[in-house]
Amino acid sequence: MITFILRRMLLMVPTLWAIATLTFFMMRAAPGGPFQSEREIPAAAKEVLFAKYGLDKPWPEQYVTFLGNAARLDFGPSYKYPTQQVSDIIRSSFPASFELGLWSLLLALALGIPLGVIAANRQNTATDYLTMSATLLGVSIPNFVLGPVLVLVFALTLYWLPPALWLGPSSRVLPVLTLSAIYLAYIARLTRGGMLETLRQDYIRTARAKGLPESRVVFGHALKLGILPVVSYLGPAVARIVMGSIVIEQIFAVPGLGRQLVSAAFNRDYTLVLGIVVFYAGFLMVLNLVVDVAYSWFDPRVELA
Amino acid sequence: MGRTSGGRTRREAASLAPDGILRPVTALAKNQGVPALAAVAALVLAFGTGCAPRAAGDAAYFGDTTPPSGQVLTFNNGAEPEHLDPAVMSGQPDGRIARMVFEGLCSADPRTLAPVPGQAYRWDLSPDGLVYTFHLRPGLTWADGHPLIAGDFLWSWRRVLAPATGSRYASFLFAVRNAGAYNAGELTDVTQVGLAAPDESTFVVTLAQPTPYFLELTTFYTSLPTPRHVIEKLGDGWEDALALVGNGPFRIAEWELKNRFVLVPNERYWDRGAVKLERIVALPVEELSTATNLYKAGVVDWNPSGYVPKTVVPFVRHFKDFSGGPYHGTYFYSMVVTKKPFDDVWVRRALNAATDRAAIAEHVLRGTVTAWGGITPMGYAGYAAPPQLKYDPVYARECLAKAGYPGGKGFPPIEILFNTSEDHRRIAEAVQAMWKRDLGIQVTLSNQEWASYLAATTAKNYDVARRSWIGDFADPMTFLDMWITDAGNSRTGWSNAEYDDLIRRATVEVDPAERLRMLSRAEAILLSEGPVIPVYHYAETSLIKPYVLGIHSTVLDVHPLKGVSIDPDWRSHAAAAEATP
Numbered sequence: 001m002i003t004f005i006l007r008r009m010l011l012m013v014p015t016l017w018a019i020a021t022l023t024f025f026m027m028r029a030a031p032g033g034p035f036q037s038e039r040e041i042p043a044a045a046k047e048v049l050f051a052k053y054g055l056d057k058p059w060p061e062q063y064v065t066f067l068g069n070a071a072r073l074d075f076g077p078s079y080k081y082p083t084q085q086v087s088d089i090i091r092s093s094f095p096a097s098f099e100l101g102l103w104s105l106l107l108a109l110a111l112g113i114p115l116g117v118i119a120a121n122r123q124n125t126a127t128d129y130l131t132m133s134a135t136l137l138g139v140s141i142p143n144f145v146l147g148p149v150l151v152l153v154f155a156l157t158l159y160w161l162p163p164a165l166w167l168g169p170s171s172r173v174l175p176v177l178t179l180s181a182i183y184l185a186y187i188a189r190l191t192r193g194g195m196l197e198t199l200r201q202d203y204i205r206t207a208r209a210k211g212l213p214e215s216r217v218v219f220g221h222a223l224k225l226g227i228l229p230v231v232s233y234l235g236p237a238v239a240r241i242v243m244g245s246i247v248i249e250q251i252f253a254v255p256g257l258g259r260q261l262v263s264a265a266f267n268r269d270y271t272l273v274l275g276i277v278v279f280y281a282g283f284l285m286v287l288n289l290v291v292d293v294a295y296s297w298f299d300p301r302v303e304l305a
Numbered sequence: 306m307g308r309t310s311g312g313r314t315r316r317e318a319a320s321l322a323p324d325g326i327l328r329p330v331t332a333l334a335k336n337q338g339v340p341a342l343a344a345v346a347a348l349v350l351a352f353g354t355g356c357a358p359r360a361a362g363d364a365a366y367f368g369d370t371t372p373p374s375g376q377v378l379t380f381n382n383g384a385e386p387e388h389l390d391p392a393v394m395s396g397q398p399d400g401r402i403a404r405m406v407f408e409g410l411c412s413a414d415p416r417t418l419a420p421v422p423g424q425a426y427r428w429d430l431s432p433d434g435l436v437y438t439f440h441l442r443p444g445l446t447w448a449d450g451h452p453l454i455a456g457d458f459l460w461s462w463r464r465v466l467a468p469a470t471g472s473r474y475a476s477f478l479f480a481v482r483n484a485g486a487y488n489a490g491e492l493t494d495v496t497q498v499g500l501a502a503p504d505e506s507t508f509v510v511t512l513a514q515p516t517p518y519f520l521e522l523t524t525f526y527t528s529l530p531t532p533r534h535v536i537e538k539l540g541d542g543w544e545d546a547l548a549l550v551g552n553g554p555f556r557i558a559e560w561e562l563k564n565r566f567v568l569v570p571n572e573r574y575w576d577r578g579a580v581k582l583e584r585i586v587a588l589p590v591e592e593l594s595t596a597t598n599l600y601k602a603g604v605v606d607w608n609p610s611g612y613v614p615k616t617v618v619p620f621v622r623h624f625k626d627f628s629g630g631p632y633h634g635t636y637f638y639s640m641v642v643t644k645k646p647f648d649d650v651w652v653r654r655a656l657n658a659a660t661d662r663a664a665i666a667e668h669v670l671r672g673t674v675t676a677w678g679g680i681t682p683m684g685y686a687g688y689a690a691p692p693q694l695k696y697d698p699v700y701a702r703e704c705l706a707k708a709g710y711p712g713g714k715g716f717p718p719i720e721i722l723f724n725t726s727e728d729h730r731r732i733a734e735a736v737q738a739m740w741k742r743d744l745g746i747q748v749t750l751s752n753q754e755w756a757s758y759l760a761a762t763t764a765k766n767y768d769v770a771r772r773s774w775i776g777d778f779a780d781p782m783t784f785l786d787m788w789i790t791d792a793g794n795s796r797t798g799w800s801n802a803e804y805d806d807l808i809r810r811a812t813v814e815v816d817p818a819e820r821l822r823m824l825s826r827a828e829a830i831l832l833s834e835g836p837v838i839p840v841y842h843y844a845e846t847s848l849i850k851p852y853v854l855g856i857h858s859t860v861l862d863v864h865p866l867k868g869v870s871i872d873p874d875w876r877s878h879a880a881a882a883e884a885t886p
Contacts, residue, residue: 030756030757031753031757031760031761032756032757032758032759033756036756036759037395037473037759038759038773039395040763040792040793040794041473042473042475042793044468044471044475044488044490045470045471045472045473045475046471047468047471048468048470048471080387081387082388082541083388083389083541083542083544083545084562088562089562092561092562093562093563096564151598155598155602156368156598156601156602159369159603162599162602162604163595163598163599163602163604164590164598164599164604165564165604167564167565250591250592250595251595252595253588253589253595255561255562255564259563260563266754266756268756
């Protein structure tokens with residue numbers, strides 16, 4: 001186990017290097033640069049900016065400097081917001097994304113798993129059909145449709161909740177609902193599928209045969225194996241969900257990292273894009289590792305190698 | 306449902322505002338949103354506006370009209386400011402914050418934007434129109450209590466002009482003698498620049514030539530003073546929102562990146578008594594539909610011009626709190642005249658005459674803008690603009706024939722470049738159809754995202770491109786000097802000796818009427834020979850709650866907030882005003 005974790009962590013280094021390198025050159029290859037404007041920037045001002053950020057140097061030299069700094073996790077100041085260090089921007093933007101994702105994930109799990117279990121237990125009943133139809137809707141409605149509809153109903157017609165912003169508990173409700181919908185639906189469907197399979201296993205029949213109450217059969221024995229599909233889905237899902245949803249952060253003006261990444265790419269804010277991409281990549285890899293380890297705990301048959 | 310539930314939202318937002326923070330927006334609304342998202346959001350918003358009003362008395366207004374408790378103004382600033390240092394900033398959101406935190410020699414009248422005494426309580430102009438002597442108010446201080454003296458203005462303006470500062474708008478001070486040469490590095494002795502502070506309360510500016518709009522320039526953010534004593538101590542760090550030391554009516558109390566600025570009155574401001582607001586919250590909401598939703602829900606009291614999606618304007622413009630007056634900007638197409646076939650003036654005239662601006666304004670943009678056949682916008686005192694270009698398909702065909710392409714035969718396929726935006730696309734499609742119909746030429750469309758579009762236009766790597774220009778001050782010059790030979794903002798390669806000469810002479814002309822006549826002649830040349838196809842005149846599209854007093858429509862979209870206040874009894878006041886006409 002320890003060797004496994006260590007090896008995986010070592011592997012992250014070349015992966016991160018490759019991602020950073022690709023991003024560096026892709027950003028440079030995109031047309032335009034960070035210091036352009038609809039209004040001409042005076043040549044003198046441009047020179048000052050280019051010299052300040054080392055953009056007057058040839059690419060290879062910029063690349064070497066960048067790698068050296070990146071290794072120390074120092075991406076320098078943002079080009080667009082020169083008073084902000086990239087690391088500070090990430091530090092101050094990530095919590096909002098993380099919080100949004102965390103609530104959404106908790107909501108999705110708290111409702112999705114019970115719904116899936118209930119549906120599986122009452123397979124082919126009205127409850128099952130109703131739940132599965134609802135989750136089908138949840139899976140198919142894109143969040144950029146669901147978000148504005150929720151805003152229209154709860155913020156602009158009923159005036160119950162603010163339509164956007166990240167200030168106070170009430171402002172969390174709509175973005176969390178919007179973000180969690182698809183995960184909730186998906187988790188419910190996965191749970192149902194996993195549970196259906198598990199409930200047909202011999203050891204469940206054995207458990208029932210020895211007279212265990214149904215609740216113990218389901219929650220004590222079946223659930224642990226039945227939600228395995230959810231666990232493997234959670235790895236990438238957790239990463240996606242807590243890294244922030246670009247669309248939802250835009251619609252609801254959430255000061256998160258997803259919004260930063262999009263505007264940084266549009267602004268050709270090289271340092272900020274690189275910083276966020278490397279952060280994302282590292283975070284994703286760590287989460288995947290956590291999921292792999294968790295998987296072996298849920299299902300002892302899985303061997304880490 | 307009605308006002309109670311609306312009141313709840315409002316209270317909630319207010320409770321956030323007092324302890325929490327909100328944020329501002331900028332001019333980066335260059336349509337960087339996710340198009341599909343914006344479209345859906347706009348659609349939903351459009352339906353939303355069709356809903357029944359929540360309370361009978363509110364029918365005339367867009368959304369919640371419950372005033373906040375207390376003198377608190379929440380507005381959308383459009384984006385996170387890039388800079389808080391007035392010397393280097395270049396965006397609307399930056400400027401809005403700077404104008405609250407700093408004050409120049411003059412400040413702007415909230416209705417007319419005419420220069421009124423600011424840090425200087427009076428000024429004299431020498432008879433030859435060259436030397437302004439500003440007299441500062443006695444006892445001025447920075448927000449940290451440090452005295453503010455004329456030497457601060459001298460130091461600040463020199464700092465703007467110093468090449469190492471990298472100020473994007475240093476040219477705002479080029480009216481000052483030798484300022485341009487010093488900024489370009491041709492002159493290294495700063496004392497040669499026409500700025501002096503003979504004593505602590507006198508600031509003397511010597512101009513290169515009489516400049517009728519010079520006082521207006523002193524109200525622009527680049528001219529705002531910056532605190533030498535802080536900058537010398539903190540270096541670049543002085544720009545930190547929470548460390549920022551200004552001299553204006555407000556100071557920054559709280560700041561969260563991409564979430565909000567909270568400003569409170571600067572107790573040391575000389576005119577503290579005139580400042581009514583206890584708190585200003587500026588939000589950086591970029592997504593226009595979101596900004597408009599926030600306004601409708603009553604979280605935001607003021608959504609400045611440009612932050613209402615174009616597609617939504619037709620649905621909200623009948624509300625009393627929508628304001629749609631003229632705005633100092635022009636939307637046009639430009640052509641690269643160093644390329645075939647645009648090197649031929651008759652081709653340029655043909656394209657111009659085949660552009661049906663009225664149809665674009667009326668049908669494509671649903672009457673939300675004014676069709677405009679000139680490059681300078683409306684409304685300069687004393688300026689007689691040349692006749693506007695007209696849509697004339699017959700003349701257009703004649704021009705094309707004169708260029709050697711009768712009926713469009715042999716005309717090479719050309720491309721219209723625009724940056725990502727639903728409106729730009731629809732206009733380009735309309736123009737494409739018009740040119741095909743009236744001239745028989747093949748036009749393709751090229752959509753690029755903002756940075757690519759900027760790179761292409763700057764490099765003159767396009768045929769025809771969608772462009773726009775927003776005036777910096779209320780004078781035709783701000784729309785005309787960009788077209789002289791090799792000017793960086795022309796981006797067309799156009800050069801005309803007579804035009805250059807007129808602009809140069811107008812720059813030094815002492816007689817204001819003669820100067821404007823020269824500019825008008827120059828504009829006539831530009832319209833008849835030039836590389837531009839004007840399309841429409843910008844209109845203001847702002848939303849201001851009826852309880853906000855003191856924010857007026859202005860052509861430059863500059864709104865001093867010093868005297869703004871919240872009227873908790875606006876309903877009874879509005880009713881009284883209606884009763885006594």
